[in-house]
Amino acid sequence: MTITKYTYIRTLLFILTIILHSCVPTKTVRSAKKTMPNQFEKIQKDTLNSASISWKEFFADEKLNALIDSALANNQELNIMLQQIEVAKNEIQVRKGEYLPFISYKAGAELEKASKFTRNGAVEENLPIHEEEAFPDPLPNYTIGLNVSWEIDIWKKLRNSKKMAVMEYLSSVEGKNFMITNLVAEIAETYYELIALDNQLRIIDQNLEIQQNALHIVKMQKQAARVTELAVQRFEAELSKNKSERFEVKQKIVEIENRLNFLIGSQPSSIVRNSDTFMELQMDSISTGVPSELLINRPDIRRAEYELEAAKLNVKVARANFYPSFGIKAGIGLSAFNSKYLTSTPGALLYNLAGDLVGPLINRNAIKAAYNNANSRQLQTVYEYEKTILNAYIEVVNELSNIENLQKSFENKNDQVISLTRSIEISNKLFQSARADYMEVLLTQRDALEAKVSLVQTKKEQLAAKINLYRALGGGWR
Template structure:
């Protein structure tokens, strides 16, 4: 019976010890997503159409209809230096999270010692010199038991930063796609404007020839000739200016793509569904799930919550265990004999008493950083809301402006025709023709710019809604051949718990 109770007592002690080792506290605050600091719907929101997919779910390969543009985007994603920098930062964050998490596990080392130790006679009671030979081999382990979650929260903070860096990479890639598309649209617009300028030059050459001929036969004045030539020179100057702007735009495209590009002449005309039809924007709450900069800001908020937990745990005792086992002997041949075994087991408890208010300062610092992270998260949402609203307003008003400008051009063309007839018939001065031609040319150029702005607004709306890359999509560059899956929030505007391997 005595043996039974003694066994029960030892079992209870062992169970309590195991419970102490396995039960751990987490002092990090419970994560609470801040309220959405925007209206519940967008102004001028397009009614949701069940026949159209949500714009943010469309991959960029499907959104852009032009094969040449898709090729440029593909090259940019492979070669752009900004994206390569973002990819490198993902790897930095990945390895930093690995380093932070390594302290959760025992640190095991092997040690071997062998040598002679000489003791002079002066230090011995008998005055005789002594030389000892000693050999030792051991395997030791050091382990900090993370009772209060200090190490786990440090690892969690690093992991959240890693996830945030992946969203940062996605944000850079999304922005890069949009920049390439905008620059490409600008090139197509310059081509159209150059074509209008060339046609205008030919028209004004003919007008100058007629006016000059009338002057030579005595039916016109020299002032008309001078005005006609000035109008021709003006068209040529604008033609050269457009050529300059197009070349500079190509230089910008080369920088984005990361290699020299050469684009043949093309026309600014897209008829694809996603650029010409209403684009459903969804609800502002969708931004929390789709915009990479907002998701990155939320990961940063989660990271500082973990930092607060680590800072709180620093006030509590740290429990460490050091253990080693091995063998030692004065003779190498006897090193592995039966009587040469050695071992040690040393639990250590360290309680911080005074460190110059360092722990308190670290806690206050983490709390202040959380306040900053909350404000940055809310600002990211508000900025995204404005981006979407601006793009939707642009698409709404540009549609009306384009239609009115088309009517204006038709009226100006008729005005130019009538002014030329009146001049040839001698009913008006050439100044009327000059003003009519100039107004028509400027309005035709403005129509191209409006068309470009309308197509660009589709790109802006697509980007503002977080379109381009699904959240679980990995962006590859020439320096990155690994596949890493990102967390994929689905039903609610909440990021999932980030307890997963950083290796994908």
């Protein structure tokens, strides 16, 4: 009779599980598209890829490399990210512990006085025992033992949850690598911007010297009645204008220095740098490899891929919530009303063993909503992954075009600077011989200054474009 009863219960549970399984919703989310062109536009296939080069090799300036080294050790945002990685790493252990048995120990002592009008009190009152064998009143109780609880992970909900934590940890590691890539690029770009400002300041100083000499000549010519006071005032105004610009550039230098100090986690101080050879500075040509290598070299793409895997696992976890969970609870210990009997076995021995099956049956709306949300988040990460890939490809194409156009622009501007530099000397000689108006001298000096500053700016943009191409290819984090 008992065997038949247990068989009936097992059969009923099996049928119930089949029914619940058939009622679990299923959604299919499309796979992410990873297809990329075979080569970058207007660039032939290259077996080499500059992204594999360490930033210490890519940047030849030792002072710049020292700044990057300092930033990797002291940058606050990077250190915050490192702690987030530790949190994600610890979360793996938390999830891992959830599918292992929980064992706890217990030791306790209590004192109870039962009323005579309760079951326990009435039983003790009417026990036919001798006075020396009577229970103490009030009744103490001493207990020591172990308790075990374990949720059997039949549907792999807990294991998938742990795998999801692993994916999130790996995603945080790639997030750190992506931050390093951007940090290295930002420091290098800011460093060259600082050097460019130094060169702009030098150009302004050289131009101020030329203008001082021109003003001196104009004043002498006024004394000789060859020009009027108007010419003197125009030269003085131009001189004052450039002096004002000089202070603006000096302020920018202070701000850029402090920006670098912030990135390296340092108090405001002067940045040691190489400014003298800025205009002759060259970077080696960058090898782009093939577009598909972006999937490997770009940390943000790998981060998006891990986030996509975590989202897939989250869907499995959400789906497993529709199934019943199986749990086992057990305990063993010793209990006695007198401590001297506590070690007397089997009299003081107690134990228990229980198993349960719990699952949702009616009103599963919350579980359905969580499952639908998990599917929506998975589709969201699919779009995010595809967007990251597309953005990476476009960044590389843009910087390749930028480098080419900046090179042509630099060549033309350099020719312009050469011509205007010569024209300054020519205009001064013509002015002294009364064959040119003083406005021609002023305009020539102004045009030459603007052209030289623009040439420095273009040089800075050239360096920044190569840095950004190196970053876009996935270099800088190794």
